Amino acid sequence: MHDQRYGNLFGLTRRGVLKAGAGLAAPLFIGRAARAAGAGGTLVWGKSLEMTMLDPHTALVGSAWQLQYLVYDTLVTMGDHFEVQPGIAESWEQPTPTSYVFHLRDGVAFSNGRAMTADDVAGSIGRVVDPKFGSWWACQMGSVKSVQAVDAKTVKIELNEPFTPLLPSLAASMTAILPMKELRDGSFNPSKELMGTGPFMVTAHQQNDYWTLVRNPHYWRKGYPKFDEVSVRIITDDGARLAALQGGAVDIANFENPDAPKLLQGTANVKSAVQQTGDLYTLALNPVWDKSPFRDVRLRQAVNLSLNREQIRDVALSGQGSVSAVAAVVFKDGCAPSVARDVAKARELVAAAGGLSFEMIVQTSEAIQRIAQVIQQNVADAGIKVDLNVVDEGVFVDKVFVTGMFQASPFFWSAYADPGMVAAWWEPSVSGFTGKYVVSVPELDKLVHDERRTPNGAERAAQLKRICALVDDGAQMIPLVTKPVTVGYRSDRIQAEIQPFEGYNDTLRHIAEFSRV
Amino acid sequence: MTGFLAFAARRFAGAVLTLFLVSVAVFGAIHWLPGSYADVFLGAHPTPQAKARIEQTFGLDQPLPVQYAKWIAAAMQGDFGTSLVTQKPVAEEFALRFPVTAELAVMATMFAILLGIPLGIWGGLGRGRFIGEFSRLCGSLAISVPDFVIGSVLIYLFSRYRLGLTVGAWVSPTANLGRNLLAALLPSLTLSALGVGFVMTTARHATISVRNTSWFLAAVARGKTFPAIVREHVVKNAAIPVVTVIAIYFGYLLGGTAIVESLFTAPGMGRYIVEAVQLRDYPVVQAGVLLAAAVFIVLNLGADLLYAALDPRIRA
Numbered sequence: 001m002h003d004q005r006y007g008n009l010f011g012l013t014r015r016g017v018l019k020a021g022a023g024l025a026a027p028l029f030i031g032r033a034a035r036a037a038g039a040g041g042t043l044v045w046g047k048s049l050e051m052t053m054l055d056p057h058t059a060l061v062g063s064a065w066q067l068q069y070l071v072y073d074t075l076v077t078m079g080d081h082f083e084v085q086p087g088i089a090e091s092w093e094q095p096t097p098t099s100y101v102f103h104l105r106d107g108v109a110f111s112n113g114r115a116m117t118a119d120d121v122a123g124s125i126g127r128v129v130d131p132k133f134g135s136w137w138a139c140q141m142g143s144v145k146s147v148q149a150v151d152a153k154t155v156k157i158e159l160n161e162p163f164t165p166l167l168p169s170l171a172a173s174m175t176a177i178l179p180m181k182e183l184r185d186g187s188f189n190p191s192k193e194l195m196g197t198g199p200f201m202v203t204a205h206q207q208n209d210y211w212t213l214v215r216n217p218h219y220w221r222k223g224y225p226k227f228d229e230v231s232v233r234i235i236t237d238d239g240a241r242l243a244a245l246q247g248g249a250v251d252i253a254n255f256e257n258p259d260a261p262k263l264l265q266g267t268a269n270v271k272s273a274v275q276q277t278g279d280l281y282t283l284a285l286n287p288v289w290d291k292s293p294f295r296d297v298r299l300r301q302a303v304n305l306s307l308n309r310e311q312i313r314d315v316a317l318s319g320q321g322s323v324s325a326v327a328a329v330v331f332k333d334g335c336a337p338s339v340a341r342d343v344a345k346a347r348e349l350v351a352a353a354g355g356l357s358f359e360m361i362v363q364t365s366e367a368i369q370r371i372a373q374v375i376q377q378n379v380a381d382a383g384i385k386v387d388l389n390v391v392d393e394g395v396f397v398d399k400v401f402v403t404g405m406f407q408a409s410p411f412f413w414s415a416y417a418d419p420g421m422v423a424a425w426w427e428p429s430v431s432g433f434t435g436k437y438v439v440s441v442p443e444l445d446k447l448v449h450d451e452r453r454t455p456n457g458a459e460r461a462a463q464l465k466r467i468c469a470l471v472d473d474g475a476q477m478i479p480l481v482t483k484p485v486t487v488g489y490r491s492d493r494i495q496a497e498i499q500p501f502e503g504y505n506d507t508l509r510h511i512a513e514f515s516r517v
Numbered sequence: 518m519t520g521f522l523a524f525a526a527r528r529f530a531g532a533v534l535t536l537f538l539v540s541v542a543v544f545g546a547i548h549w550l551p552g553s554y555a556d557v558f559l560g561a562h563p564t565p566q567a568k569a570r571i572e573q574t575f576g577l578d579q580p581l582p583v584q585y586a587k588w589i590a591a592a593m594q595g596d597f598g599t600s601l602v603t604q605k606p607v608a609e610e611f612a613l614r615f616p617v618t619a620e621l622a623v624m625a626t627m628f629a630i631l632l633g634i635p636l637g638i639w640g641g642l643g644r645g646r647f648i649g650e651f652s653r654l655c656g657s658l659a660i661s662v663p664d665f666v667i668g669s670v671l672i673y674l675f676s677r678y679r680l681g682l683t684v685g686a687w688v689s690p691t692a693n694l695g696r697n698l699l700a701a702l703l704p705s706l707t708l709s710a711l712g713v714g715f716v717m718t719t720a721r722h723a724t725i726s727v728r729n730t731s732w733f734l735a736a737v738a739r740g741k742t743f744p745a746i747v748r749e750h751v752v753k754n755a756a757i758p759v760v761t762v763i764a765i766y767f768g769y770l771l772g773g774t775a776i777v778e779s780l781f782t783a784p785g786m787g788r789y790i791v792e793a794v795q796l797r798d799y800p801v802v803q804a805g806v807l808l809a810a811a812v813f814i815v816l817n818l819g820a821d822l823l824y825a826a827l828d829p830r831i832r833a
Contacts, residue, residue, distance in 0.1 A: 058567075134566045236782075237780055247675065247683035394797050401556070
């Protein structure tokens with residue numbers, strides 16, 4: 001990656017001085033010069049969060065995946081309704097329940113010009129599933145026996161046992177195809193730079209400020225991307241991002257503020273789209289920590305029975321998102337919650353257990369704070385008192401994910417691209433990391449293993465339904481509502497297609513087709 | 518001279534000790550915060566192997582006193598370490614961001630001077646009349662309203678009604694000076710509100726004090742013109758406290774612009790260090806706080822030495 005400084009005051013060059021002078025002499029100009037419609041130009045994207053993890057095989061958060069999809073490709077990709085579509089692999093077969101053969105398309109090259117080979121693909125997938133490398137995504141790939149480059153254009157993946165979500169899993173940026181030759185010879189470090197076969201390549205970056213990407217001249221989709229350049233401005237404040245979109249500083253912006261659709265409504269030349277995801281807001285009630293009251297399943301069920309999910313959706317999320325069980329309703333085999341609100345029953349359970357008050361650890365996210373407040377009011381109807389403790393990211397991670405020393409906390413899980421994938425986090429031996437706040441439930445654990453091996457169809461749908469019921473009954477991590485994303489864009493400047501459903505935070509999945517109006 | 522040198526030596530020793538204590542405090546505080554860098558990095562999917570790998574890579578598995586000793590030894594030689602997040606030298610990251618903060622601080626201070634001094638003198642001369650009371654109220658208001666409120670209102674007005682200035686469009690001066698100044702206008706106006714308030718209030722009080730002096734009345738009695746009185750008597754005598762306030766205000770701006778920088782997406786030091794705290798980027802936080810403290814300590818030391826040079830009684 002060529003790292004240009006975006007104007008270092010202390011590193012003035014002659015060109016910089018001349019430009020500064022031109023800036024002084026030129027008339028003050030706000031906005032952009034008119035361009036011919038169609039191809040070319042710069043797309044300015046106001047992004048809410050910076051990417052702090054560059055290596056796609058270990059990146060944990062959606063804010064990283066969003067940018068990585070601009071640079072990297074995957075073997076397969078997702079369609080607008082979670083259907084698996086060709087990516088780098090133009091076709092594939094599944095000769096047995098445990099083997100997949102992928103045929104790579106011609107003309108794919110990395111941004112440094114080197115043609116991608118089957119070795120790059122096999123090496124990349126192999127890196128993800130290598131236990132010594134320790135990618136967290138490996139548990140969503142099933143039990144991989146081998147990944148081989150059969151010939152220059154063919155890659156074969158063998159599993160130890162069937163794994164139904166494998167194809168959706170291979171659409172995740174966590175399985176991005178890296179230049180393995182350069183990685184092995186040390187000339188490319190994926191934790192410090194990005195180089196892929198995707199539509200764009202990075203030319204400049206300043207942490208927490210901007211990324212500049214230009215068209216990858218070797219991109220395999222001829223005629224794409226239509227924009228020459230993408231300038232990503234990191235604007236963390238929702239109000240400032242909204243102002244930037246309204247004022248024209250950015251062409252497109254994503255929002256997680258639930259009020260964004262209302263705020264964007266009525267703004268001249270701004271269109272908005274709410275993208276539905278399977279990402280689930282969840283309330284974790286910790287049954288593991290010895291200072292948590294939720295070691296008693298009656299109290300967990302009491303909280304579950306007192307929740308008003310529709311109110312959480314309508315009040316905290318401004319009516320966006322969908323009430324859902326663990327297999328998110330946005331998927332074909334998704335489920336609605338099996339527990340209906342019953343405050344009287346909740347009161348009985350609390351009385352039988354001797355009363356309940358607890359502390360809820362809450363992140364600084366606007367939506368999560370609102371959800372916490374609605375939950376606080378919901379459970380008060382059942383005589384349950386909740387203290388909200390808003391903490392910063394580091395304290396939240398420490399209490400919830402590192403030490404497990406918390407009583408309750410709302411957060412969200414990405415649901416990815418298959419209804420059974422996120423259920424793995426309810427099975428501690430599969431996830432590994434949820435063991436601090438989830439106890440094993442034998443029937444649920446078995447079902448999680450079984451549904452991942454069962455092909456899509458009626459039997460798997462029934463297993464998912466039973467998983468949803470067991471998760472609701474156990475109430476350890478209670479699924480609440482799906483998490484929507486709002487995208488706003490300047491319709492007077494760009495033509496943009498925003499897909500209605502998204503599983504991997506690839507919010508601007510069709511960015512290669514965006515063009516100037 | 519001997520007395521002054523002894524005084525200077527004592528002050529210098531005190532400054533070094535203060536800086537050392539600050540370094541220990543900031544190192545201890547950031548490492549004591551729950552959630553280490555590795556924890557925040559790994560988030561919801563921590564594995565012992567991944568955590569161990571990260572800690573070993575960045576030397577975070579060593580005992581804290583060892584980490585501190587290595588850091589402070591390098592810092593004394595001007596090496597502030599490498600950002601854990603970007604893996605680039607901290608000094609390089611600061612060099613990119615300090616000019617932004619400095620630019621906002623300079624512009625805000627200029628607004629504070631250009632608006633605060635005339636308004637304060639005007640208000641002081643008009644004491645007891647509407648002008649005086651109005652200026653007193655404005656000064657109080659400017660000091661009381663938080664900068665994030667002022668900034669949010671400005672953002673709303675300028676974006677909602679498209680008044681010509683855009684938010685989120687920071688441009689460096691070398692890329693385009695005109696657009697840079699426009700991008701800096703709203704955040705520096707926001708920052709200047711507090712400064713205008715302080716300068717206005719200080720200038721007003723100083724002017725009132727001058728008005729009550731016998732030589733002011735004598736100048737009036739001699740028939741001097743009003744502009745001449747203001748220029749030759751009021752401004753010069755009111756300047757001392759005003760200059761002190763401006764100096765303190767400028768120093769505060771250099772370390773206190775995080776909220777406004779975040780609001781207006783200006784890539785300055787304050788915003789960078791606050792985000793580094795959230796991400797537990799230890800070298801950035803340690804270096805940022807140490808440098809900010811060093812600036813204040815040096816400024817205070819300079820002021821102490823200057824006062825001592827001017828007034829021998831202070832050296833005792």
